[in-house]
Every structure is written in structure tokens, then in C-alpha cells.
Amino acid sequence: MSMMQQPKDTAASYLLPHGEPIALSDIRDALIIKEGNLFLMTDMEGNVPRDNMAGYGLYKGDTKYLSVYDLTFDEIKPVVLLSSAKLGYSSEQHLSNPTLITREGKTIPKESLELRRQRVINESLLETIQVTNFNALRTTVNLRFDFDADFVDIFEVRGERRRRRGKLFSPVTDKNKVTFKYKGLDGVWRSMEMKFSPTPDQLWYNGALFTISLGHRESTSITVTITLDGIQSNGHFPTEFKRQTTSYQEWLHSGTQIFTSNEFVNAMLEQSINDIRLLMTNEGDGSFVAAGTPWFNCLFGRDSLITSLQMLSFNPEIAKTTLRILAKWQGKEVNEWRDEEPGKILHELRTGEMARLGEIPMNPYYGSIDATPLFIMLATEYVAWTHDIELLRELEPNLMAALEWIDNYGDADKCGYVEYCKRSPKGLLNQGWKDSRNGIVNGDGTLVKPPIALVEVQGYIYAAKRGMAWLLSLLGKDRLTRRLRREAAILKKQFNNDFWLEEEEFYALALGANKKPARSITSNPGQCLWTGIIDRDKAVKVIERLFANDMFSGWGIRTLSSQAARYNPFGYHLGSIWPHDNSLIGMGLKRYGFEEELNELATALYDCCRSFDYYRLPELFCGVPRTAHSLPVRYPVACRPQAWAAGTFMLLLQAILGLVPNAPENTLKIIRPRLPYWLDEVEVRGLRIGNSSVDLLYERRRGHTKVSAIDKRGISILLGRKWPT
Numbered sequence: 001m002s003m004m005q006q007p008k009d010t011a012a013s014y015l016l017p018h019g020e021p022i023a024l025s026d027i028r029d030a031l032i033i034k035e036g037n038l039f040l041m042t043d044m045e046g047n048v049p050r051d052n053m054a055g056y057g058l059y060k061g062d063t064k065y066l067s068v069y070d071l072t073f074d075e076i077k078p079v080v081l082l083s084s085a086k087l088g089y090s091s092e093q094h095l096s097n098p099t100l101i102t103r104e105g106k107t108i109p110k111e112s113l114e115l116r117r118q119r120v121i122n123e124s125l126l127e128t129i130q131v132t133n134f135n136a137l138r139t140t141v142n143l144r145f146d147f148d149a150d151f152v153d154i155f156e157v158r159g160e161r162r163r164r165r166g167k168l169f170s171p172v173t174d175k176n177k178v179t180f181k182y183k184g185l186d187g188v189w190r191s192m193e194m195k196f197s198p199t200p201d202q203l204w205y206n207g208a209l210f211t212i213s214l215g216h217r218e219s220t221s222i223t224v225t226i227t228l229d230g231i232q233s234n235g236h237f238p239t240e241f242k243r244q245t246t247s248y249q250e251w252l253h254s255g256t257q258i259f260t261s262n263e264f265v266n267a268m269l270e271q272s273i274n275d276i277r278l279l280m281t282n283e284g285d286g287s288f289v290a291a292g293t294p295w296f297n298c299l300f301g302r303d304s305l306i307t308s309l310q311m312l313s314f315n316p317e318i319a320k321t322t323l324r325i326l327a328k329w330q331g332k333e334v335n336e337w338r339d340e341e342p343g344k345i346l347h348e349l350r351t352g353e354m355a356r357l358g359e360i361p362m363n364p365y366y367g368s369i370d371a372t373p374l375f376i377m378l379a380t381e382y383v384a385w386t387h388d389i390e391l392l393r394e395l396e397p398n399l400m401a402a403l404e405w406i407d408n409y410g411d412a413d414k415c416g417y418v419e420y421c422k423r424s425p426k427g428l429l430n431q432g433w434k435d436s437r438n439g440i441v442n443g444d445g446t447l448v449k450p451p452i453a454l455v456e457v458q459g460y461i462y463a464a465k466r467g468m469a470w471l472l473s474l475l476g477k478d479r480l481t482r483r484l485r486r487e488a489a490i491l492k493k494q495f496n497n498d499f500w501l502e503e504e505e506f507y508a509l510a511l512g513a514n515k516k517p518a519r520s521i522t523s524n525p526g527q528c529l530w531t532g533i534i535d536r537d538k539a540v541k542v543i544e545r546l547f548a549n550d551m552f553s554g555w556g557i558r559t560l561s562s563q564a565a566r567y568n569p570f571g572y573h574l575g576s577i578w579p580h581d582n583s584l585i586g587m588g589l590k591r592y593g594f595e596e597e598l599n600e601l602a603t604a605l606y607d608c609c610r611s612f613d614y615y616r617l618p619e620l621f622c623g624v625p626r627t628a629h630s631l632p633v634r635y636p637v638a639c640r641p642q643a644w645a646a647g648t649f650m651l652l653l654q655a656i657l658g659l660v661p662n663a664p665e666n667t668l669k670i671i672r673p674r675l676p677y678w679l680d681e682v683e684v685r686g687l688r689i690g691n692s693s694v695d696l697l698y699e700r701r702r703g704h705t706k707v708s709a710i711d712k713r714g715i716s717i718l719l720g721r722k723w724p725t
Contacts, residue, residue: 026054027638031085034297038059042091059294062297074209078096079096079098081094089245096111102141114130115129116130120240122244126236126237126240127237128224133215138213138216141211143212145208151166158295173203176203178193180192184356193225194208251277254315261679264678268615273646291303293640304326308378309374313650313659323382324391324395329364331366337426338361338363343372348362350363370456370460386688387664393475406418413451415515418458434524439573450512453510465487465491498517521551523585525542529543530585531588534592547597549562549625557585558575562575570633572620578619578645579605583648587655593672598652598674601652619640671722674705675700679698683710693713
């Protein structure tokens with residue numbers, strides 16, 4: 001085996017070097033584990049290779065601490081036999097050796113050594129490496145660890161360039177540990193400690209070497225503990241693994257229990273619910289669902305709100321904490337750098353060095369045109385599920401401020417529509433859910449010019465005003481209730497005139513500068529079905545178009561028609577498929593009475609989900625048409641897990657089952673349930689409506705779905721044919 005070269009240690013502190021922007025590479029095979037504001041992303045070997053272009057590393061909040069972590073047979077890469085991060089809080093690799101030649105000239109046959117790596121993440125990262133020798137003779141092998149820390153801001157990882165950085169101090173080595181320290185320009189000290197047990201045979205400032213000699217079938221173990229900022233876990237690997245396993249089991253059983261006759265569906269739902277647990281984060285202001293790992297592991301207004309909506313039938317507490325934390329950060333002033341305005345709900349809250357210094361406007365940033373109406377929509381649905389009048393009264397000032405923002409800042413020119421136009425020089429050009437620079441396009445492929453009134457946002461405004469009217473009626477404010485209902489009715493009539501494209505028999509993506517309609521055929525109007533703003537006589541045409549071959553790939557509804565000038569099935573918002581978008585469309589299909597199309601859409605996503613690792617839907621996937629090989633095409637840098645992708649099946653199942661809560665009236669309406677062909681039975685246990693709960697059994701027999709209330713605990717069940725308006 002090759003001789004190890006030990007770099008020389010240095011004592012002086014030094015500035016981090018300037019580098020070229022990183023173009024992030026493919027992360028489809030990356031493994032990610034997370035707990036709270038810590039997450040680790042590695043390759044399939046469980047390694048973080050030096051100079052990798054994928055952003056691998058151990059992150060705390062918006063800072064990458066660990067930048068290199070490479071385990072080799074003295075610089076010879078192991079062979080991967082199994083690699084998994086299914087549990088979310090733990091990963092495991094089974095590795096073996098290629099053919100090795102020792103320095104004495106002896107041959108170690110390939111696949112005669114096993115390396116079993118097991119990790120768990122909590123306050124720290126704990127890893128055990130078990131080495132087993134399956135050679136008939138005693139074998140001596142060198143295991144080498146290379147490691148480093150750079151404390152780079154996540155926005156640098158994603159390509160932002162900085163003129164200067166703080167100081168990275170020379171690592172300090174001790175008997176069995178190495179400590180890295182960095183003082184940021186924001187004055188914050190950040191540190192990382194690598195600790196080994198047993199003590200390595202050699203240890204230097206960015207590496208360690210173990211010389212291991214094992215007889216036939218003998219094993220030995222090495223433990224590595226990585227501690228950030230001095231915050232250590234309370235126990236060893238088995239203790240922490242058991243603690244995290246118990247936490248996830250308690251989470252899974254804390255909400256509504258769903259059991260189906262289809263084991264694939266059961267596995268999908270369990271993975272989805274566990275992914276929401278994985279993404280739950282507490283930053284001191286309260287808990288929320290982070291948008292997704294690796295790039296959006298923070299509070300996002302739009303994403304957290306939609307995910308909370310999707311998960312209401314499982315656990316309304318997610319919505320409660322989300323509403324509270326977003327209310328705390330609600331806009332207070334006009335600040336163009338942050339695109340902030342009074343009453344506006346934030347888009348994104350970052351806590352890293354660049355955000356703290358104001359190098360980026362995300363501390364917090366408010367460039368979201370839809371988070372504010374979604375805030376009201378979530379409050380409405382939350383009260384419908386819980387009848388939590390106490391929280392409604394607590395949030396009333398925030399809800400009224402959001403309503404004021406809609407009327408005064410969102411519709412600044414009093415045209416009747418909420419529009420956006422970027423003001424911050426480092427803000428988002430597009431501020432709806434399709435927020436990529438080229439995501440909002442005209443029919444000829446040119447970019448829509450601001451100010452831009454997005455089609456789905458007007459639907460959100462309609463639903464928000466109707467929802468706010470209902471909330472205020474619960475508080476006895478009848479005059480304002482009537483006003484908001486009138487305003488919603490006027491908006492609906494105006495919308496169906498101005499956004500409807502007679503020739504295309506579809507709705508425009510947006511109204512751009514001079515109120516000119518963008519004649520692109522997109523998925524956005526599908527979300528208007530969810531909000532109820534679409535006239536019923538136009539709904540049939542919209543749904544037919546969404547399921548035409550240029551929009552429906554066989555795996556789901558594309559973001560942009562394949563006939564469009566800008567169509568690209570690999571484009572972020574230009575022909576890809578987003579599960580959350582499809583779930584909102586699915587709820588809209590249910591609202592308008594299109595159960596057959598709902599089941600077709602749910603079936604496409606069900607088939608798709610079975611093809612992804614762990615039955616986990618990613619943030620998005622490519623809009624390539626389905627073929628006989630029946631495999632969806634993965635998007636190279638999609639987040640996995642992504643919160644609103646994880647919530648997709650919960651919302652689709654709510655639509656399929658026809659669940660419409662009304663906790664203030666202590667009723668649950670069940671509207672036209674129709675199970676798809678791959679579901680014969682669904683049992684729902686402990687579905688909470690206000691202070692009551694119910695157990696339901698759905699059975700599909702000869703194409704018809706029957707529902708029975710197994711156990712009603714203080715609630716009335718009403719069967720209906722028409723979705724409430």
C-alpha cells in the first residue's frame with residue numbers, strides 16, 4: 001500500500017482563499033441525513049471528497065462546517081455494496097475492498113474485508129466503522145481518514161462570490177482529536193471538533209491513520225464524533241440511534257393513522273410522514289417545516305404554508321406553529337433591499353454569515369407574492385379542522401395586516417389584481433412559486449415583463465378573502481364579512497373575463513406589463529381549481545387541456561406545455577413535473593367533481609413514487625413522456641426530501657376520501673369518495689375535528705366506494721355530493 005504523506009502543520013491564522021463560483025453538479029445519488037438545523041450530505045460511499053462540486057458536507061444552518069471527510073484504504077477507494085439513508089436521521093454503508101497489494105508485496109483479495117459504516121445525527125454526528133476480515137489468514141490494512149473544515153456560507157456553495165471572508169485558524173491537534181475554528185466577519189465564532197476512539201496510530205491536522213491487524217473473521221470498531229460549536233450529543237451511537245428511532249416512532253403515531261390494503265401505499269405514506277418529521281426544525285422562535293434539503297433547509301413562507309395545508313388531516317399542530325412563527329416575522333416597514341412591506345409574509349429566512357452581514361437580503365427576505373394570501377388560507381383551513389378560536393383571536397391583527405397588504409401594496413395600482421415587481425437588486429425576478437429567472441414566459445418564449453399578475457395568485461386572493469370572511473363571521477364581524485364576500489365575487493367575475501383566453505380555451509399564465517396576457521399553457525391555472533375561482537362552465541375545458549398529451553406526461557402534469565416555444569422537460573419550471581403542484585391540482589379536480597381525473601393523476605404519481613428511492617417523491621422530476629420502461633427521469637439537483645413533495649400524498653388522499661371538516665359546527669362532510677383501482681380499503685383512525693375524532697373505513701367493491709364510521713367520538717358525519725362553496 002502507498003506510503004502516507006503528512007502535510008506540515010502551521011500555527012498562524014489565515015484568510016480563506018477567494019475562489020471561482022461553484023457550479024453545483026448532480027446530486028441524484030447523494031445521501032442526506034438531518035436533525036434540526038444540522039444535515040450531512042455525502043456520496044454513496046458515505047464520503048465527502050475533497051474539491052467535490054456537489055456541495056457535499058456537514059452543515060449547521062446556512063454554514064458548511066465539514067468540507068472533507070474521506071475514508072479509504074490508504075487512498076484507495078472502497079467498493080460500495082450497499083448504501084442507504086432511508087431513515088432520515090441515520091445512514092449505513094456496507095463497503096468492501098478492491099484487490100490490494102501491501103507494502104510487503106502480499107495480496108489482499110478483493111471483497112475479503114467488510115467496512116460497515118453507521119451514522120446517526122442529533123446534536124452531533126456520530127459514526128461507527130466496523131471492520132471485519134473474511135480472509136483465511138491474518139490481514140493488516142491501513143484505514144485513512146482525510147478531513148477538513150472551511151465554514152463556507154451555503155450561498156457561496158451555490159455560486160455567490162464574496163469579496164472577503166473571515167479568518168480560518170490553523171487546526172489544533174490533540175491526542176485523539178482535531179479542532180477547527182473560524183471567526184466570521186459577522187463576529188461569530190464557529191468551531192468543529194473531530195474526535196476518534198480508539199486513538200489513531202497517526203493523527204495530523206487534516207487526517208488520521210489506523211493500522212488494523214485482524215485474524216480470520218475478527219472485527220474491530222472505530223468511532224468518530226463530529227461536534228459543532230461545542231454542542232455534544234448526550235450518548236454514544238447506540239443511545240443516540242435508539243433516541244432518534246423512538247422520536248420518529250412517536251411522531252408517526254402522534255397524528256392520524258392510515259392503513260390501506262396496498263403495502264406500497266402504506267410505505268409511501270410512512271416515508272412521507274417521516275420526511276416531514278425529518279424537515280421539522282426549531283430555531284428558537286418555534287418549530288416549522290424547512291422547505292427541503294440540501295439547499296432550502298430554512299423557513300420558507302410559501303413552502304411551509306403549503307406543506308402545513310397538505311398535512312392538516314395528519315397533524316394540525318404543524319399549521320399552528322407555522323402560523324405563529326410567520327406572524328412573528330410579518331413585514332413591518334417598507335424596505336426595498338428585502339422587498340419588505342407592512343403586513344407581508346416572508347419568503348425566506350436565512351441565518352448564515354452572508355445574511356447576517358447583509359450581503360444577501362434574506363434576513364429575512366419578503367420577495368413572495370403568494371405567501372401572504374396563503375397565510376390567510378392556512379389560517380382558514382386550520383380553524384376549519386380545529387375550531388381554535390383562541391389562536392384566531394391571537395392572529396387576528398396579523399390576518400388583518402395581511403389583508404391590508406393585499407389591498408394596498410399587493411394591488412398598488414388598484415387594478416383589482418395582486419402583482420409583483422422586483423425592487424431589491426439581489427432579490428428574485430419572479431416571485432410566485434415558479435421563481436426561476438425564466439419561469440414566467442409568453443407564448444412566443446419571451447419573458448413576461450413586470451409588473452406581473454400571476455393566474456394562481458389571483459385564485460389565492462379569492463380564497464383568502466372568502467376564508468377571511470368566514471373567519472370574521474366566527475368573530476361576529478358581520479359587516480366586514482359581507483364586504484369581503486362582495487370583493488371576492490367581484491374578483492372572480494373580473495378574473496374570468498380578463499384571464500380567459502377564448503382561442504386557447506384556457507387561462508393565461510399571467511397578466512404582464514400593460515395588462516397583456518401571457519398566452520402560455522401551463523399548470524398554474526390548475527391551482528385555480530383548488531381555490532374555486534374558475535367558473536364551472538370553463539372548468540371542463542381547463543381539465544381537458546391539463547390532461548392533453550402536451551401537458552400530461554403519464555407521470556403527472558407538466559409545468560409547461562410540450563408545444564410551448566420554451567419547453568424543456570429538464571427545465572426547472574419549463575416542462576418539469578412538481579408533485580406539490582399536482583397535489584393542489586388534484587384537490588381542485590375533487591372540488592369540481594372530476595373524481596376520474598383525480599384518480600388518474602393520483603395513479604400517475606403512485607406509479608412514479610414506486611420508482612424512486614425509499615418511495616420518496618423528490619422536489620421535481622423531468623417532464624419526459626412515459627414509456628414502456630415505466631421509469632420517470634430524475635432531475636439532477638432536486639431536493640430530497642422536499643417538504644411539499646412529502647405532503648403530496650396526504651393531500652391527494654384527503655381529496656380521494658372527500659374529507660371536508662367544519663369544526664365550528666362539529667361536522668365532517670364526506671363528498672363523493674372514490675378509491676382508485678389500486679386501493680381496495682383505507683382505514684383512517686383518530687381523524688381529529690376540533691375536540692372530537694372519528695375512525696373511518698373505506699371499501700371499494702365492484703367499482704363503488706362505501707364509507708363507514710367505525711367509531712364516532714362526538715362528531716356528526718354528513719355524506720354529500722357537492723363540494724361546499
